Amino acid sequence: MKLKAPETVFSSAGFCPGCGHGLATRLIGEVSEELGIQEKMLAVVDVACCSFNIDYWRYDTIMAAHGRDIPTAVGVKHIRPENPVFAYLGDGAAYSIGMAETI
DSSP: OOOOOOTTBOTTOOOOTTOSHHHHHHHHHHHHHHHTOTTTOEEEEOSSGGGGHHHHBOSEEEEOOTTOHHHHHHHHHHHOTTSOEEEEOOHHHHHTTTHHHHO
């Protein structure tokens, strides 16, 4: 079985060794292609390391204020209900400054 990088992820994507962002970036790309939704996908990313995905994904991407990814994604979904929308945020945005939105 030969594996290939998803077409929705630029192959030059690179994060620090041992970081989970690279794996998550690739998995999101693979799943979006498998479901056939990559052309309509909208991503909301955080300002920290997650923001590197703006250069790696071939999706329309919005950068939200730190910890405010989830309410931004909710707003985007309200105005673009036909598009799959997801928020991609790291530990600081999800479990520190953005805890209220995560809960």
